[in-house]
Amino acid sequence: MATSTTKTTDRTVPVRGTSVETTKTFRPDPGEAPEEDLREAVLQLEREGEWIVQRVPEPYYEAPTKYGRMKKIPYERTWHHKSCGQCGHIPGYSTSIFWLNRVLGYDYFDPRDQTSCTAWNYYASATSNQAAQAAVAMRNFAAAYETGYFPLIHCGTSFGHYKEVRHELVHDHALRRQVRGIIERLGRPFVIPEEIVHYSEWMYAVRDQLQERVVHDLSPIVSTVHPACHYYKLQSGDAIYDPEIYGGQRTAVVTGVVQALGAQVADYSTWYDCCGFGFRHILVQRDFTRSFATLRKIEVMKEEANPDVVLTHDTGCVTSLDKSQFAAQAHGRNVGVPVMSESQFAALAMGAHPFRVTQLHWHSTDYRPLLAKMGIDAEQAWAEFQEDVKKIEAGTMDYLTWESVL
């Protein structure tokens, strides 16, 4: 039983890890899965000439999913379907994903021929419809196929939404015909990827390679993990579950990576709750987001696990859990934990620069105590970053380049 303790300033809080309190091992049998394997239908439709299926490039990792089916995760030749919220407001998130690919020596493609999934239009304002959403997805998939690289999706919502789209396209002939007509009218091929893959699945697939490159001792670091709703609740059979992590009862992504890196993952009772993002709420009804993110998530984590950091794998979750803490702090609430993606955390663990790569200055809640505990000198790193900024302002450097951060 993975139970240890963590010292807080005034008391000792037990850290229940990721082993479930039972001796029973749950090993799912794919033959007993309650849902069809949509990937078989996707391939069948290819045989019938309905579309092209883009294969996962070899070599790939095979990861177990919720019902024991294996999912192919490509190591490289990945086409990075970026997230508007990550690139726009937490750019160290995407930068860290790219940085990790570079450190591992993997070939990847960062496209300009990519739109966001536009699921904001769908989930937030409902100013879209099935056909538009499916056409946006298939246009992006066509763009990936034309480059020869395989889509790797950065955003949890894009990932979940594209799986919904795949489900609709498989089951609704009329919709498929309509969308095919649109894509062909654009002069693009009608292609669907063999697997729909989230970047956190790629992180899970390469966790041992990440572990080999860790340069900081993470053993004193206690983290809590927020699993992103749109990663594992939408089309849920397709998410990675590992019998070794939470006894196969919760998704293994993020947690599996954080443990491989050598940090502790502590449990808390509201793990299933969402982050409070709400799409339209975060923009125009933020009282809800602030209350939910702090009262149901951060305060519960503080009370039950007192983490040094909250780690998650989606755009909206990082944003709501991080930004909501400022107002709660002003009211003296029990908050104040930095929030970031596991890609940023892994990059930090592997020696990435906290500002040039993980870009923590875009985050709100104080991350300096975490950096100090990881053995990273935040002040010196900030001074170095300020030098870059001066050079850019003076015109002696156009941009910060990859060469300067590797």
Place this chain on the structure above:
Amino acid sequence: MEKAYADVPAEEKTRLYREVVQDARFDTYLYGCYECGICVAACPSARFYDFSPRKIAQALAREDVDLVYEQMNDDVWNCSQCFSCLRCPRGNNPGGLITIMREVAVNNGLRTTKEALAGYTRIIYKIMTTGTQVSPDMLQEDAFPDWGPQVKDVADHLAVWRRALPPETMHTTALSWDVEERTMRELYAIWKWTGTLDMIAQLDEGLHDIMEEIMDDALEDSGIDAAVSD
């Protein structure tokens, strides 16, 4: 107590109800309802609002046309679209039912929808015309006062901080990344061909006209025949 929306003709309520249940997604989103409340226990919005996914599923399952109309006006915008309610033991997707109800509300320009989406037009404009949504330049102090001084810090240093990012595609301020022109035009064509641009006309005619002009101008010299013929 007088029923809500008693002044709305029954035919109108029935028409909108039919639009919901005839949607292609509806049959896989509702199989009945045990009225067990498991969805409510998982629902974040139910904790903070007078809102219940159980009632949504129940009203549709019972074909309660009046209640569905009321919910379409007063309830659906409270949902967070998190899909925690997919734990439903009956296999329902209450969040998905709400997605459909919202679309019907937008398509029919319901007054409460216009109110719910007031202040939201800038977002719609951004995503439909640029292909990326929450762009860096949206981080402004006046829009996010509750996020503290860090937002101002970003806004004050935006241009230079964007250039201090190693990925070549991310040196942008008005877009989240650099999107090719051809890509944007293809997106415009998709909005036009799928009737999405027309949906906006119901919501905000001014916004619709501005976007239509931008899209038509861009499409004119693109080689894409954007005529709505499908």
